[in-house]
């Protein structure tokens with residue numbers, strides 16, 4: 001589904017992502033973890049075309065997307081959420097999702113201005129689809145509230161609903177559990193699994209909350225200083241000395 005082949009991304013003298021190779025199978029729920037500054041978000045930015053890799057390739061369903069622009073990559077079927085939630089705060093919950101549906105609108109600006117039947121029909125369809133998505137994430141009854149008025153956990157779900165409105169094949173989630181309490185986190189874990197199954201998604205998530213990562217990810221890739229230092233099942237990762245060292249420092253060896 002997704003393949004990174006020896007991707008490197010530098011910022012001046014800093015090698016943020018160093019020769020990283022990564023593969024995601026269709027339907028997989030995978031995790032990308034590592035200490036702060038390891039290069040995780042930079043990898044998301046390279047996959048989504050926000051940054052261009054200095055070397056290496058990114059393939060999505062066999063297509064080389066390394067040099068494609070963010071909107072082209074989104075149109076192919078890769079959607080994401082952000083570490084700091086990025087919603088249109090003053091718009092309603094419903095409009096936040098409708099905006100993302102518009103991304104697929106076929107009618108021209110001309111027909112929108114003249115309110116031609118084709119445009120009106122597409123608008124109605126998109127409103128229905130947006131409401132269906134809100135129902136799927138449990139926010140339908142809040143459709144007319146402003147996005148800013150939602151509790152934090154709901155804002156995260158709204159961001160995911162908006163990503164789903166682009167009808168992605170792959171969903172990249174950047175720290176979905178950040179700022180959530182344990183109850184919200186437990187619900188989020190069930191939610192992520194459910195949308196993976198319901199929407200037939202492949203999911204890659206960055207997460208610092210180990211309970212989330214170990215609880216739902218089938219495969220985990222660990223980065224440290226831009227390099228992949230381990231890859232495997234949650235169990236393999238938990239017991240990997242390189243991973244323990246990266247998280248706890250080299251003193252962890254002496255103590256363990």
Ligand SMILES: Nc1ncnc2c1ncn2[C@@H]1O[C@H](COP(=O)(O)OP(=O)(O)OP(=O)(O)O)[C@@H](O)[C@H]1O
Pocket residue numbers: 011014016034035036037038039040041042043083
């Ligand atoms: N636009 C940029 N310009 C310069 N340096 C950057 C830029 N983006 C990221 N970096 C640097 O690249 C390195 C990797 O950053 P990145 O945000 O990918 O790490 P991360 O693993 O996502 O960290 P965190 O868990 O703290 O979010 C860091 O040293 C960071 O300061």
